[in-house]
Amino acid sequence: MNTNPVFGQYYHADSWLHRLDPRTKILGTIIIIISLFLLNNLAVIVGAFGATLVLILSSKIPFTKFLRSLKMMTTLLLITVVFQLFFNRGKILAEFDFTLTTVNLAIGIAILVLFFFSRKIITKHRFFLFLALLVFCFYLQTVVKSGKALANYSLAIYEEGLYTSLKVVLRIITLLLISSLLTLTTKPADINTGMERLAKPLKYIGVKVSILSMMISIALRFIPTLINEAGRILKAQASRGVDFKEGKFMQKVTQIISLLVPMFVISYRRAYELADAMEARGYVPDAERTSISLLKYRARDYLTLLFVILLFSAIIALKVSDYAI
Amino acid sequence: MVEVKNLSFSYRKGTRVIDSVSVKIEKGEFVTILGHNGSGKSTLAKLLVGLLKADSGEIYLDGRILNEDTVDELRGKIGIVFQNPDNQFVGVTVRDDIAFGLENRCYPREEMLRLIDEYSRLVNMEKFLEYNPENLSGGEKQRVAIAGILAYNPDIIIFDEATSMLDPKGVREVNEVMSQLRGKKTIIQITHNLNEAIASDRVLVMKDGKIILNDVPEKVFREKETLKASRLDILDCMKLIEMIEATQGLKNKKELEEFLWELTFRK
Numbered sequence: 149m150n151t152n153p154v155f156g157q158y159y160h161a162d163s164w165l166h167r168l169d170p171r172t173k174i175l176g177t178i179i180i181i182i183s184l185f186l187l188n189n190l191a192v193i194v195g196a197f198g199a200t201l202v203l204i205l206s207s208k209i210p211f212t213k214f215l216r217s218l219k220m221m222t223t224l225l226l227i228t229v230v231f232q233l234f235f236n237r238g239k240i241l242a243e244f245d246f247t248l249t250t251v252n253l254a255i256g257i258a259i260l261v262l263f264f265f266s267r268k269i270i271t272k273h274r275f276f277l278f279l280a281l282l283v284f285c286f287y288l289q290t291v292v293k294s295g296k297a298l299a300n301y302s303l304a305i306y307e308e309g310l311y312t313s314l315k316v317v318l319r320i321i322t323l324l325l326i327s328s329l330l331t332l333t334t335k336p337a338d339i340n341t342g343m344e345r346l347a348k349p350l351k352y353i354g355v356k357v358s359i360l361s362m363m364i365s366i367a368l369r370f371i372p373t374l375i376n377e378a379g380r381i382l383k384a385q386a387s388r389g390v391d392f393k394e395g396k397f398m399q400k401v402t403q404i405i406s407l408l409v410p411m412f413v414i415s416y417r418r419a420y421e422l423a424d425a426m427e428a429r430g431y432v433p434d435a436e437r438t439s440i441s442l443l444k445y446r447a448r449d450y451l452t453l454l455f456v457i458l459l460f461s462a463i464i465a466l467k468v469s470d471y472a473i
Numbered sequence: 474m475v476e477v478k479n480l481s482f483s484y485r486k487g488t489r490v491i492d493s494v495s496v497k498i499e500k501g502e503f504v505t506i507l508g509h510n511g512s513g514k515s516t517l518a519k520l521l522v523g524l525l526k527a528d529s530g531e532i533y534l535d536g537r538i539l540n541e542d543t544v545d546e547l548r549g550k551i552g553i554v555f556q557n558p559d560n561q562f563v564g565v566t567v568r569d570d571i572a573f574g575l576e577n578r579c580y581p582r583e584e585m586l587r588l589i590d591e592y593s594r595l596v597n598m599e600k601f602l603e604y605n606p607e608n609l610s611g612g613e614k615q616r617v618a619i620a621g622i623l624a625y626n627p628d629i630i631i632f633d634e635a636t637s638m639l640d641p642k643g644v645r646e647v648n649e650v651m652s653q654l655r656g657k658k659t660i661i662q663i664t665h666n667l668n669e670a671i672a673s674d675r676v677l678v679m680k681d682g683k684i685i686l687n688d689v690p691e692k693v694f695r696e697k698e699t700l701k702a703s704r705l706d707i708l709d710c711m712k713l714i715e716m717i718e719a720t721q722g723l724k725n726k727k728e729l730e731e732f733l734w735e736l737t738f739r740k
């Protein structure tokens with residue numbers, strides 16, 4: 149029912165996580181994320197990851213929903229793995245000798261050409277296909293030694309590197325899962341209300357919290373509208389002959405302008421009319437107003453928060469007393 | 474009751490968009506304001522709900538003058554439905570949108586829930602309370618806007634071309650709600666479609682910021698020349714009468730054919 153791609157991943161189900169007060173979930177998420185950054189022991193991080201999987205199971209949300217947010221980060225994760233694997237020195241775990249021969253080079257080029265021509269047939273997951281082929285090319289260099297050798301080199305994987313990359317990757321994945329858990333179990337409007345209530349003390353340092361939260365909720369409301377609108381404009385411009393797929397740099401600039409100018413004009417007008425509509429319905433900025441969303445701390449909220457805080461204190465305590473966690 | 478006395482307004486100095494308008498609308502009346510693009514209808518509506526401040530003249534709502542001091546309070550007496558369904562949907566869901574006007578007036582939550590239930594039913598949107606505006610049709614969004622206004626119980630509702638961006642089905646749905654409100658609320662409907670004006674108690678015709686006609690529909694529609702001069706399309710039935718009158722001078726079949734040909738393609 150929700151098409152909001154930024155905050156609107158909300159997935160309706162009936163679980164204890166859905167029933168928690170948004171404030172509990174927001175605070176809990178923040179504390180857990182900080183804790184994750186404090187952990188530095190692979191076993192403990194694996195434990196945290198396992199606990200997160202249990203949480204996900206208890207949320208009654210299909211796991212595929214979580215994969216979506218992981219998918220967006222795969223490139224980043226892969227880069228991290230490669231970086232950590234090869235740039236950490238220490239005990240050697242495995243060493244590979246590569247020989248670049250004429251045969252290898254020819255096969256490599258053939259694969260590249262095939263990959264290029266397969267673009268019409270295989271359209272999905274091309275990035276992964278590319279990675280697999282790349283790995284295969286390197287693998288070939290360790291086994292095929294025929295042909296004239298062009299270069300010899302070796303790569304080593306160190307124990308340190310393997311551990312660090314595992315830690316970093318698990319940490320990022322856990323982090324993504326935990327934050328998806330918040331957005332999947334909480335309606336955008338409730339996240340907004342929760343943040344507003346949590347930010348209330350900020351008014352003592354002169355922040356206009358009610359206006360800020362109105363801005364957030366209007367953003368929440370209009371992001372999908374604007375995205376739809378951008379889609380419509382792209383189509384309209386395409387029908388006028390603007391080609392958004394091809395073109396050199398200068399043409400690209402013109403294309404972007406042909407999207408931005410109408411977007412800006414329409415948004416300006418929208419804001420103007422929306423302001424009128426809000427004022428006509430009695431909105432006075434920063435005035436006292438009630439809220440339809442009911443936030444109420446219940447026993448389960450206190451228990452959850454207590455648990456999270458205890459966990460956090462334990463981590464800090466162990467850290468301070470030099471335990472390797 | 475709405476009373477406007479000698480009202481004038483201009484966006485820029487020199488061009489008066491509203492020019493000494495005086496008009497009185499009784500409680501429970503259904504009034505249609507007609508006028509060509511740019512004749513000042515929307516400007517008049519915005520003046521009535523206090524979104525714009527008049528240069529001179531007065532507006533009285535239920536006998537109380539509308540000015541800076543009273544505007545926040547008097548806004549509870551009047552509501553306006555705008556033309557663009559998207560640009561007046563404030564809430565993230567239908568429920569939040571209907572609640573918006575109530576939240577602004579500090580209604581307690583229980584009261585809000587009761588009113589949302591009552592008025593979402595009245596506009597037939599009770600099954601859509603959790604929906605986002607993205608998943609609603611234009612007509613549905615306009616009905617939500619109406620519910621959001623009815624919930625805080627104003628006496629006067631202005632519909633500023635509220636159906637002009639809707640498909641025929643949406644127009645029908647919104648008009649249905651409007652006719653349900655007839656007699657219960659003072660309704661001011663703004664349009665440039667004469668056919669929508671037939672059913673109203675009274676029709677005001679605006680031209681260049683002035684009200685040039687103010688009478689029951691039957692009398693207003695008889696002022697063919699004045700309507701044409703204010704660039705309004707005349708009623709379909711009036712067109713037919715005009716056509717029949719025009720054919721009186723035709724002598725033979727060929728002339729009639731010629732005439733029909735011209736009539737069809739003149740527009």
Ligand SMILES: Nc1ncnc2c1ncn2[C@@H]1O[C@H](COP(=O)(O)OP(=O)(O)OP(=O)(O)O)[C@@H](O)[C@H]1O
Binds near residue numbers: 485510511513634
């Ligand atoms: N915000 C504004 N700033 C300056 N001029 C404006 C503004 N809004 C409207 N006008 C001008 O005031 C005149 C009356 O506009 P208004 O919107 O009241 O007409 P209208 O009768 O509602 O027309 P329509 O049928 O197109 O809605 C027009 O000439 C218009 O260009």
Ligand SMILES: [Mg+2]
Binds near residue numbers: 514633
């Ligand atoms: Mg208008």
